[in-house]
Amino acid sequence: MMSVSDVQVFDPVLLNTFLIRKKRCRVYFHRGTLIWESEGASYSLQKRPKRLLLFVNPYGGKKKGLQIYEKQVKPLFVLAGIETNVIITQRQNHARDTLLNCSFDSIDGVACIGGDGTFAEVFNGLVLRTARDCGVDHNDPDAILPKPFFRVGVIPGGSTDTMAYCFNGTTDIQTAVLYIILGDSTGLDLCSVHSNATLLQYFSSVISYGYLGDVVRDSEKFRWMGPKRYEYSGFKKFMANNGYEGEVTLLADSCSPSSGPKCMENCARCQSHAENEQNKTAQSHGELKTFRGKFFMVSGANVSCACTRSPNGISPFCHLGDGCVDVLIIKHTHLLNNLKLLLRLSSKEKNVFDLPFVEVHRAREFTFRALPAPVSNPEFPSRRLIPGVSVWNCDGEVQWESNIRIRVHCQLLQVFTRRSQESSEETSCGVCSF
Numbered sequence: 104m105m106s107v108s109d110v111q112v113f114d115p116v117l118l119n120t121f122l123i124r125k126k127r128c129r130v131y132f133h134r135g136t137l138i139w140e141s142e143g144a145s146y147s148l149q150k151r152p153k154r155l156l157l158f159v160n161p162y163g164g165k166k167k168g169l170q171i172y173e174k175q176v177k178p179l180f181v182l183a184g185i186e187t188n189v190i191i192t193q194r195q196n197h198a199r200d201t202l203l204n205c206s207f208d209s210i211d212g213v214a215c216i217g218g219d220g221t222f223a224e225v226f227n228g229l230v231l232r233t234a235r236d237c238g239v240d241h242n243d244p245d246a247i248l249p250k251p252f253f254r255v256g257v258i259p260g261g262s263t264d265t266m267a268y269c270f271n272g273t274t275d276i277q278t279a280v281l282y283i284i285l286g287d288s289t290g291l292d293l294c295s296v297h298s299n300a301t302l303l304q305y306f307s308s309v310i311s312y313g314y315l316g317d318v319v320r321d322s323e324k325f326r327w328m329g330p331k332r333y334e335y336s337g338f339k340k341f342m343a344n345n346g347y348e349g350e351v352t353l354l355a356d357s358c359s360p361s362s363g364p365k366c367m368e369n370c371a372r373c374q375s376h377a378e379n380e381q382n383k384t385a386q387s388h389g390e391l392k393t394f395r396g397k398f399f400m401v402s403g404a405n406v407s408c409a410c411t412r413s414p415n416g417i418s419p420f421c422h423l424g425d426g427c428v429d430v431l432i433i434k435h436t437h438l439l440n441n442l443k444l445l446l447r448l449s450s451k452e453k454n455v456f457d458l459p460f461v462e463v464h465r466a467r468e469f470t471f472r473a474l475p476a477p478v479s480n481p482e483f484p485s486r487r488l489i490p491g492v493s494v495w496n497c498d499g500e501v502q503w504e505s506n507i508r509i510r511v512h513c514q515l516l517q518v519f520t521r522r523s524q525e526s527s528e529e530t531s532c533g534v535c536s537f
Contacts, residue, residue, distance in 0.1 A: 150286040150287070150288075151183075151185075151284060151285060151286030152185060152211050152212035152254070152283065152284075152286060152519075153184070153185060153186065153211055154185070154186045154187075154188070154209055154210045154211050154212070155180070155185060155186070155187045155188070155210060155211075155212045155213065155214050155256075155283075156187075156188050156190070156205075156210045156212070156213045156214070157172075157176075157187045157188065157189050157190070157213075157214050157215070157216070158190050158191075158192055158197075158198040158201075158213075158214070158215040158216070158217070158221065158224075158225060159171075159172050159189060159190070159191050159192065159215070159216045159217070159260075160192050160198075160215070160216060160217030160218070160220075160221040160260060160261075161191055161192070162192075163217040163218045163220065163221055163260055163261045163262070164217075164218055164260055164261040164262045164264075164329075164330060165329060165330065166329070167260065168191075168216050168217060168260045169191070171216055171258070171260050171276060172189070172216055175276050175277060175280070176216060176258060176276070176280055179277070179280045179281070179284065180280070180284070183284045185284065188209070188210065192217075192221070192224075195224075196224055197224070198215065198221060198224040198225050198228060199224040199225070199227050199228035199231070200228070201228065202225065202228030202229055202232055203228050203231060203232050203235075207252075207253070210253070211253070212253050212254050212255070212256065212283075212519070213225055213229065213253050213254075213255050213256070214255065214256035214257070214258060214283055214519070215255075215256070215257055215258065216258045216260040217257075217258075217260045217261050218259075218260060218261015218262055218263065218264055218499070219261060219263065219264065219265050219266050219307075219308055219498050219499050220261065220498060220499045220500055221257075221260070221261065222255075222257045222266050222307065222498075223304075223305075223306060223307060223498040223499075223500070225255055225257075226251075226255060226293060226305060226307065226516050227304060227305050229251040229253060229255065229516070230248060230251060230293065230305055230515065230516070232251075233248075233249050233250070233251045233252070234246075234248055234249060237249045241295075241302045242297070242300060242301050242302050243300075244295065244297040244300070244302075244508055244510055245510075248295075248512050248515055250514075250515055250516070250517070251515075251516060251517075253517075254288045254517040254518065254519055255516060255517070255518050255519065256279070256282070256283040256518065256519035257270070257279065257518070258276060258279045258280060258283075259274040259275075259276055259279060260276075262329075262330040262333065262499075263330075263410045263411075263412070263499075264410065265308050265309075265406070265408050265409070265410045265416075266307060266308055266406070267279055268409055268410045268411065269308075269406045269407055269408070269409055269416075269423065270282075270289075270423075270518060270520040270522070271520055271521075271522075272522075274410075274411060282519050282520050282521050283519040285521065286519070287519070287520065287521050288517045288518060288519050288520065289373070289423065289424065289517070289518060289520055289522060290373065290377055290423070290424040290513075290514025290515075290516070290517060290518075291307060291423050291424060291514065291515070291516045291517070291518045292307075292405055292422075292423065292424055292425070292426060292427075292428075292511050292512065292513055292514060292515065293305045293306070293307055293405070293511075293512050293515040293516055294306050294307075294310070294403065294405050294428055294509050294510065294511050294512070295509070295510050295512060296310065296495075296497060296502065296507050296508075296509055297507065297508045297510070298504040298506060298507045298508070299504075299506075303497075303502050303504060303507065304497050304498075304500070304502060306405065306497050306498040307405055307406065307498060307516075308404075308405060308406055308408055308498055309402055309403065309404045309405065309406075309408050309417060309496070309498070310402065310403045310495055310496065310497045310498070310502075310509065311400060311401070311402040311403070311495065311496045312347070312349070312398075312400065312401045312402075312471060312493050312494070312495050312496075312505070313345070313346075313347050313398055313399055313400035313401055313433075313493050314340055314341070314345075314399055314400040314433075315400060315402065315496040316493045316494040316495050316496045316501075317336075317340040317343075317345060317493055317494070318333060318336045318337050318340050318496065319333075319336075319494075319496040319499060319500070319501055320493075320494050320496075320501050321336040321339060321340060322335070322336040323501065341438075341441060341445070342438075344399070344435075344437070344438055344441060345399075345493070346397040346398065346399055346435030347397065347398055347435075347473070347491065347492070347493050348396070348397050348398075348473065348474040348475065348491070349395070349396075349397075349398055349401065349471055349472060349473050349474050350393065350394070350395045350471070350472045350474055351393070351394045351395075351401060351430065351432060351469060351470070351471055352391065352392070352393045352394075352469060352470045352472075353391070353392050353430050353464055353466035353468070353469035353470075354389045354390070354391060354466050354467045354468050354469065355389050355390045355391070355392050355464055355465065355466050356389055356427045356465040356466060356467055357389070358372075358425075358427070358465050359465070360418060360420055360421065360429045360456075360463050360464065360465040361420065361454075361456040361463055362420060363419075363420050364420070365407070365419060365420055366406075366407065366420070366421065366422040366423050366425075367522060368521065368522035369522070370422060370423070370424075370522070372422050372425050373422050373423055373424035373425055373514075376424055376425045376426050376513055376514065377424060377514055379513075389466075389467060392464065394432055394462070395474065396434060396435075397434070397435040398432060398433060398434060398435055399433045399434065399435045399436065399441065399444075399460075400431070400433040401430070401431070401432055401433070401471060402417060402430070402431040402433075403428045403429070403430050403431075403469060403509050404416070404417045404418040404421050404428065404429040404430075404431065405421070405428050405511070406421055406422075406423055407419050407420070407421045408421075412449060413448050413449055414449075414450075414451045415448075415450065415451065415452075415453075415454055417429075417431060417448065417455075418431065418454075418463065419454050424513065424514040425513070426467060426511050426513030426514075427465045427466060427467055427511060428465075428466055428467075428468075428469070428509060428511050429463055429464070429465055429466075430463065430464045430465075430466050430469050431455070431461065431462070431463050432461070432462040432463070432464075433455075433460060433461050433462075434460040434461075434462075436460045440458070440460055443458060444458060444460075444461070466511075467510075467511055468508065468509055468510040468511060469508075469509050470506075470507065470508045470509070471505070471506065471507055471509075472505075472506045473492050473493075473505040473506060492505050493505070495507065
């Protein structure tokens with residue numbers, strides 16, 4: 104993992120040379136070509152982008168998107184000789200709508216400065232545009248989606264920056280920019296969310312019903328608080344301890360989600376699935392499993408969802424590109440067990456898999472149905488107010504439809520990253536290991 108301490112940027116006036124010193128590596132620009140020297144060998148990195156469409160979200164996280172661009176991103180891109188067409192987003196879905204209609208003639212990559220929601224807007228726009236241009240009906244849940252031509256980069260500028268952390272092992276801004284400059288990429292699974300034969304959204308990190316859905320719904324009323332609104336709403340919904348009846352049906356994969364190895368650089372599992380995609384290798388149908396009950400939370404993790412607050416994430420052994428989603432089913436229980444759950448999620452050493460009220464299954468797709476089925480009530484004219492029914496937290500945004508189908512699209516998107524590497528971490532405290 105590249106960090107700020109590993110990187111030295113020298114005066115650009117000196118022959119417009121950009122040096123990166125990391126152990127025995129030296130990277131520099133020569134006549135517009137990036138040269139990587141390692142242990143006496145020299146490699147020309149021709150796959151690096153030259154013209155980027157860059158979206159900047161000035162409202163995400165601590166509202167420092169423009170400052171991040173001007174002070175930390177723009178100087179490196181100028182130094183690397185990368186041209187950028189910068190679009191400052193002004194509203195929700197601005198990036199998605201732009202990608203649905205803009206010309207791609209003068210770009211060879213797309214990037215964004217923002218959080219997971221901004222990144223979601225970008226890949227939703229790209230996937231929808233590609234499907235439309237190829238004549239594929241995105242509302243068909245069984246459609247085989249064409250892969251977008253452009254690679255996508257995400258530069259941290261949000262509240263949690265889960266995707267940047269999962270890609271790079273850090274939320275350091277310079278690291279994310281350097282990985283875009285170097286031009287390496289890896290395949291990322293995306294999941295489609297359908298309800299009643301209509302596409303609701305694609306997501307890359309997690310979709311969650313129950314507790315986390317309630318949190319994101321409640322936090323919308325406190326946007327003026329910034330990132331603190333999640334802590335406030337989280338405490339409220341934790342104390343409320345609501346449970347929701349439902350049914351989960353999933354198409355299980357044979358691989359266990361509760362054991363390693365973790366998805367790191369040169370991940371063998373992701374590489375094998377990439378080869379299977381290229382060779383169009385047929386996969387077995389898997390086993391159908393159904394679970395009914397009262398749940399505190401049901402989550403579908405497309406990645407580990409690790410971040411600075413949750414170093415292991417929701418599902419530590421989840422992979423970026425294996426064509427599967429990890430489904431966590433957390434039964435409704437008492438507050439003490441919920442506290443154990445949250446402490447485990449913040450632990451650097453332990454995970455939630457050995458808690459007796461938690462089940463985890465690796466699946467290629469799954470469906471959820473609220474029980475009993477939501478019915479219209481004149482006292483609650485809006486679906487959003489039906490008692491006993493939660494909402495979905497989909498990449499940090501609210502999805503109001505309770506009955507949905509989730510399907511994984513293996514390595515649908517190429518993202519700029521060199522992947523994270525195992526690093527030695529300090530042991531967690533006794534309380535977090537509870």
